[in-house]
Amino acid sequence: MGRISFEELISLSPSTRFVHGGQEPDKAFGAVVPPIYLSSTFHQPELGKNLGYEYSRTANPTRDALEEQLALAEKGRFGFAFASGSAATNTVLNLLESGDHVVAGDDLYGGTYRLFERAWRKLGLSFTYVDPSDPERVRAALTEKTRLVWLETPTNPLLGICDIRAICELLPEGVLVAVDNTFASPYLQNPLELGAHVVVHSTTKYIGGHSDLVGGAIVVKDPELAERIHFFQNAVGAVPSPFDCYLASRGLKTLALRMERHSRNAQAVAEFLAGHPMVERVYYPGLPTHPGHRVAKAQMKHGFSGMVSFSLRSEEAARRLLRELRIFLLAESLGGVESLVCHPATMTHASYPRKEREARGITDRLLRLSVGIEDPEDLIADLSQALEKAAG
Numbered sequence: 001m002g003r004i005s006f007e008e009l010i011s012l013s014p015s016t017r018f019v020h021g022g023q024e025p026d027k028a029f030g031a032v033v034p035p036i037y038l039s040s041t042f043h044q045p046e047l048g049k050n051l052g053y054e055y056s057r058t059a060n061p062t063r064d065a066l067e068e069q070l071a072l073a074e075k076g077r078f079g080f081a082f083a084s085g086s087a088a089t090n091t092v093l094n095l096l097e098s099g100d101h102v103v104a105g106d107d108l109y110g111g112t113y114r115l116f117e118r119a120w121r122k123l124g125l126s127f128t129y130v131d132p133s134d135p136e137r138v139r140a141a142l143t144e145k146t147r148l149v150w151l152e153t154p155t156n157p158l159l160g161i162c163d164i165r166a167i168c169e170l171l172p173e174g175v176l177v178a179v180d181n182t183f184a185s186p187y188l189q190n191p192l193e194l195g196a197h198v199v200v201h202s203t204t205k206y207i208g209g210h211s212d213l214v215g216g217a218i219v220v221k222d223p224e225l226a227e228r229i230h231f232f233q234n235a236v237g238a239v240p241s242p243f244d245c246y247l248a249s250r251g252l253k254t255l256a257l258r259m260e261r262h263s264r265n266a267q268a269v270a271e272f273l274a275g276h277p278m279v280e281r282v283y284y285p286g287l288p289t290h291p292g293h294r295v296a297k298a299q300m301k302h303g304f305s306g307m308v309s310f311s312l313r314s315e316e317a318a319r320r321l322l323r324e325l326r327i328f329l330l331a332e333s334l335g336g337v338e339s340l341v342c343h344p345a346t347m348t349h350a351s352y353p354r355k356e357r358e359a360r361g362i363t364d365r366l367l368r369l370s371v372g373i374e375d376p377e378d379l380i381a382d383l384s385q386a387l388e389k390a391a392g
């Protein structure tokens, strides 16, 4: 019968795709885990001939295995691995020409906003930021020069939700829709199935899953788009090492299990916080009171992910809480097995000018949790004791 093919795998359930995507047994010894090919270069038996690989910036067998696994994870055709999520984002912008216009969501990872404003604006791209929770606002921001709509859903850090399908349906031909799917992960949401052309991930987060690598990914369906992305992946050269490709691949195999647990834990934490008198507001799409709950429920599967933000009544209370937490670690990043807490205004979103940050709701009272896979009762107990002390 032979090994299951890409075409057969793509119709199977996510857990099966994550485990088997790109995992061809090694040709030399049958190793079940594809080997880590550290070699930067490959012997060419004679001039003009090679055995499939020449130079690892262009292609490497370990990266190829991960890229196929990523393509299957997102139900696309072509996966590309990068040295970071930011390098993946940058590569999508490489597809544009000077003078082009981008419509972007107004709540984005701070580094994405910084890349747009500080690297690309001066090279002739222009950006308009809108709240995409109403698709009509995206349509209203389009100009004749718009070539890209850039979305996050759920957003970082305010967990806003937009309707990917509704936005894609109202855009004219020639406008690419790229979705940064980092917060949802390919287990909970597949934007290509909802009409998006490009999916971007920071694999540093849920795909890697263990806070031990920095990486990024792009997945597309269209061969012509894939060719252009491959050109920039090779020409710019922001590619991950074979060892990091192996770590991302290993992480992706357990994504389904982890996302179930992250989502369950986050739901319990969000419900606990929503009932606590010291908490001013909770941002979590799994709460029925969240304005995007209905859309999130329809476009996400299996849960609402592990990210929860909340605001306290004062900045001082937020700072005190950070000092008192004993299991949640104060750190940047997210999506690992361990629970983290961050203060977006001074950490992940410090690159937004203060005025813009506050206008978007990223105040000094806001905290963001990456809820890990620990026992939910232990996590709630940690928050409870820290809130009590912060009140005192």
Ligand SMILES: Cc1ncc(COP(=O)(O)O)c(C=O)c1O
Binding pocket: 084, 085, 086, 087, 109, 111, 112, 152, 156, 180, 182, 183, 201, 202, 203, 204, 214, 215, 216, 333
């Ligand atoms: C939603 C989102 N997109 C992209 C990135 C950038 O990824 P990286 O840090 O791997 O460059 C991050 C990083 O925090 C993120 O949260």
